[in-house]
Amino acid sequence: MSLFDEALEAAGARSTGETAEPIDEAPAAPTQIPPLRRGPGMPSSTWRLRSDAWEYLRFAVKRLVHGSEEDGELSADHEIWHGLRALETIEMYWAGFGQRYVAGVADLLRRGEFETALDRIGRVVGRLRTSQLTDEPSDGAVEEGERGELEEDRDPRPRFEVLIVDETTAADRDAIRAEARRLRNPADDFIYDYVIVPSADDAVAAVLTNPNILAVVVRPGFIARTKQPLSRDLLEAIALAHGEAGSRSSAAISALPSVRRVLALADTLNSVRPEIDLYLMAGAHIEDLAGALTKRFRRVFRREDHLELHLSLLRRISHLYDTPFFGAIQEHARRPVGVFHALPVARGGSVVGSKWIGDLAEFYGLNLLLAETSATSGGLDSLLAPVRTLKKAQDLAARAFGAKHTFFVTNGTSTANKIVHQALVSPNDVVMVDRNCHKSHHHAIMLTGARPAYLEAYPLNDFAFYGAVPLSRIKQLLLDYRAAGRLDEVRMITLTNCTFDGIVYDPERVMAECLAIKPDLVFLWDEAWFAFAAFHPVTRRRTAMAAAKRLEERFRTAEHEAAYEEQRQRLFDEDGTPKADEAWLSERLIPSPRARLRVYATQSTHKTLTSLRQGSMIHVYDQDWVREAEEPFQEAYMTHTTTSPNYQILSSLDLGRRQVELEGYELVQRQLDLATSLSQAIARHPLLRRTFRVLTAHDLIPAELREVGRPMPLRDGLATMWRAWTHDELVIDPSRITIEISRTGVDGDTFKHDHLMDRYGVQVNKTSRNTVLFMTNIGTSRSAIAYLIEVLVKLAERFEEIQEQRDAALPQPVEVPMPPLPDFSAFAPEYATDAVLPDGDLRAAFFRAQRRSGVEHVSPTELRERVDRGEQPVSAGFVTPYPPGFPVLVPGQVITREILDFMAVLDTREIHGYDAVKGYRVLRT
Structure with missing residues (x-):
């Protein structure tokens, strides 16, 4: 359900905010205007509900102004009143027009002043579309109290919103807003509006629903519980937010003394939107409060210090807006210089005067040069x-992503992964790595001389791709190394979060339980497809940096120390010997408070945020950084980073960081909402659901790894998604929609190239034999979703027509069944470390294959014959279908029938390391 569901529209529901009286019915005849009401399961999209409600009101009132006679009056149950009652609550959490404005529109409609009401509604629609006033209102439509708002709407400066939490009267609210306008200066770079709410619940509701809020001013006079008619979903989300911050509910907050009440609300707001700055405005004894509250609040003010607050708000936004490297690039481009260095293209020197390549400057623009x-x-x-x-710029990125250090990378996350591996791993160290991770990790292991111990993800044979590695499998392998006396050799674990297909781990749980077995384990999380997640209150909790921070805070608590000691009594004998593996596998392990957090994340910023191609980042949360990692990391960084980096990529990384700090929450929430809209459109459309099937968590994640168990949690509401992402071992990124296409009669690759791309210009990243992956991102629009749905409908019609025209007398094509996805077979004996554990010497096999005399090319047919004779041919190189880009074979691996069967039916057009003419590269025996 939406955050403001049908209960909000009930006749008895009313606000206790600015509205003088509840919006009630007006008598009249029925109309034929299409209804606004939401069907069951609509996404938790307040921005869209708000926009659609105002757009619908504009449409409906315009019908009243220009429609037929029977449309000229309003019935008691007209949809207009449902929309107005919804907006009465929604507008409390947004600046600008507010609940009183909604009440004013309702009053005009009751009096039959439809043209004036239409003018006011159009003013809101104009701001929602452009953030500024577009049409000049007629004089008769403007009341004296609105003129200040209209002046703001004409202001072209960037606008943000500030939340004030305090129980106030309508007169107080008017005075606060008037004071803010009085302090506004033409020299200010930004302007802001106030959102004023009375309770802790309303404060959480506001920051969850209004992404424009970038600062919160808490005044101790707030109450705990909301008096707004909120939906069950939003109320549950508010309770979850309070609980995650340490207090069970707003009722618990209300029972606390004043200072603790303020601290509890601050902790809740910080856990939901950590990018928001908190300020406290108090009365007496602020000197005493300041020392206790500085960790939660940026500054503490007396109530009368409006100017200082105003200046602080603008100053802080200027810090977020600052892009130091992009600014330096702009300054350099404007400065006249003489070029006497080795870059002819600089300043356009080799381009502007050229007779033959002047079109480079015409196409890209002179600023690039x-x-x-x-x-x-x-x-x-x-x-x-x-x-x-x-x-x-890198320090600002670290702040934005919650890291202790951040490094820019200009040649992709493949290079970022190699940097981290080389910095942290030495020859013969064991690296536990998901066999299905990106090929760059396998190449990095080869370069470092480490020995990979491959972890097997569960296979999704029906859809021809892999899932993720269950935590029980990771723990078991660590315990196997401990039993063999080799746990000290295990240096690092590498996992992909989230996977190409959108399966997301719980990094906090994975790291905690692994550290309970090996307290000095290093973690590398490949978040190539997950950079956006840091900017949404639910997805953030499953990022590596946020998980590391929570673990660091938890390790410092007395409760954690006590829980660790209690569990230790159960897991160890009196002499300190660990008990059997069953005991360790059956419990959720608690790490020692003295375990070291050494966490790294690599992100393809260009894949999910704003950046030019190859723009990536490395985020570091390493407690042993200075002592153990800083110098080797710098060496590795210099090893793999070009001495001639692309400055345009670096500038785009700087700008992308600014964007997500100022509007990341809005963009990510929209991304998730639009993906949910797509999945629901396919599920509900009669033709589409006959042709396509949206795969859910029930299809992609085993039941034992899902505690909440809902197939698409966000479809049920934000609170359901929040619970799933808190409790389930694995979840699905809602922005990824995997469509099963078996009923179309074509394979995924053909569907992608011949139908989506060539026919309609729709681009997708990944297919499998019978699935297509659609991804929304922060640049996806509602129009793009509508176009995709239109394309899918046309394709479904086409496929149905082909099926109907097929002569029933002719034999139907027989679909070749997809063989099971192959597990990693084994390293050949000469490259395996031992016959017990799975690690091996990939590097030795790779360099042996560099000698021509050590390699032969063998056709698939001959290779199959050798395997059937009982031979164990050994791969001489990496064989990597792309996408998704993980190796089916690595150097030194035994080639088996299962692998050859899989490769024989693979429909990917691009396979790195395999030559269709020469065959496979195999090590000579």
């Missing part, structure tokens, strides 16, 4: 030794 310079010329900061603008 003016911004180019040599990294060693001294004009801009150096990526390899940043000390000014680039260093500051």
Whole structure:
């Protein structure tokens, strides 16, 4: 259900905010205007509900103004009143127009002043579409109290909103807003509006529903419980937010003393939207409060310090807006210089006067050339030794993503992964790694000389791709190394979060339970497809950096120490010997408070946030950074980073960081909502659901790994998603919609290229034999979703027509069944470390294959014959279907019948390391 569901529209529901009286019915005849009401299961999309409600009111009232005679009056149950009652609550949490404005529109409609009401509604629609006033209102439509708002709407400066939490009267609210307008200065770079709510519940509701809020001012006069008619979903989400911050509910907050009440609300708001700045405005004894509250609040003010608050708000937003490297690039482009270094394209020197390549400047623009310079010329900061603008830009990115350190990478996450591996791993260290992770991890292991111990993800044979690695399997392998006396050799574990197909781990749980077995284990989380997750209150909890921070805080508590000691009594004998594996596998393990958190995350910023291609980041949350990692990391960074980095990529990373700090929540929430809309459109459309099937958590995650168990939690509401992402071992990223297409009669690759791309220009990243993956991102629009649905309908009609025209007398094509997905077979004996554990020497096999005399090419047919004779041919290289980009074979691996069967029916057009003419590269015996 939406955050404001049908209960909000009940006749008895009313607000106790600014509205003088509840919006009630007006008598009249029925109309034929299409209803606004939501069907069951609509996504938790307040931004869309708000926009659609105002758009619908505009449409409906316009019908009243210009329609037929029977449309000229309002019936008691007209949809207009349902929309107005919904907006009466929604507008409490948004700045600008507010509940009183909604009540004013309702009053005009009751009096039959439809044209004036239409003018006011159009003013809101204009702001929602453009953030500024578009049409000049007629003089008769403007009341004196509205003129200040209209002036704001004409202001072109970037606008944000500030939440005030305090129980106030309508007169107080007017005075606060008037004071804010009085303090506004033409020289200010930004403007802001106030959202004023009376309770802790309303404060949480506001930051959950209104992404424009970038600061919160808490005044101790707030109450605990909301008086708004909120939906069950939103009320449950508010309770979950309070609980995650340490207090069970708003009722618990209300029972606390004043200072603790303020602290509890601050903790809740920080857990939901950590990018928001908190300020406290108090009365007496603020000197005493300041020392106790500085960790939660940026500043503490007396109530009369409006100017200082105003300046602080603008100053803080300017810090978020700051893009130091992009600013330096702009300054460099504007500055006249003489170019005497080795970069002819700089300043357009080799382009502008050319007779043959002038179209480069015409196409890309002169600024691209003016911004180019040599990294060693001294004009801009150096990526390899940043000390000014680039260093500051990376520090700002660390703040945004919750890391202790962040590093920019200009040649993709493949390079980022190699940097981290080389920095942390030495030859013969064991690295536990998901066999299905990106090929760059396998290449990095080869380069470092580490020995991979491959972890097997569960196979999804019906859909021809892998899932994720269950935590029980990871724990078992660690326990196997401990039993063999080799646990000290295990250095690092690498997992992909989230996977290409959207399966997301619980990093906090994985790291905690692994550290309980090996307290110094290093973690590398490949978050190539998950950079966006840091900017939504639900998805953030499953990012590596957020999980590391929570673990660090938990390790410091007395409760954790006590729980650890209690569990230790159960897991160890009196002499300190660990008990049998069954005991360790049956419990949720608690790590020692003295375990070391060494967590790294690599992200393809360009894949899910704003950045030019190959723009990536490495985030670090390592408690032993200075002592153990800083110097080797810098060496690895210099090893793999070009001395001539692309400054345009670096600028885009700087700008992408600014964007997500200022509007990331809004963009990510919209991304998730639109994906849910797509899945629901397919599920509900009669033709689409006959042709396609949306795969859910029930299809992609085994039941034993799902505690909440809902197939698509976000479809049920934000609270259901929140519970699933808190409790389930594995979840599905809602922005990824996997469609099963078996009933179309074509395979995934053909569907992608011949139908989606060539016929309609729809681009997708990944298919399997019988699935297609659609991903929404922060740039996806509602129009794009509508177009995709239109395309799918046309394709479904086409496929049905082909099926109907097929001559029933002819034999139907026989579908070749997909063989089971192959597990990692084994390293050949000469490359295996021992016959007990799975790790092996990938590097030795790789370099043996570099000698021509050590390799032969064998056709698939001959290779199958050798396997049938009982031979064990050994792969000489990586064989990697792309996408998704993980190796089916690695150097030193035994080639089995299962692998050959899988490769024989693989329909991916691009397979790295395999030559269709020569065959497989195999090590000579």
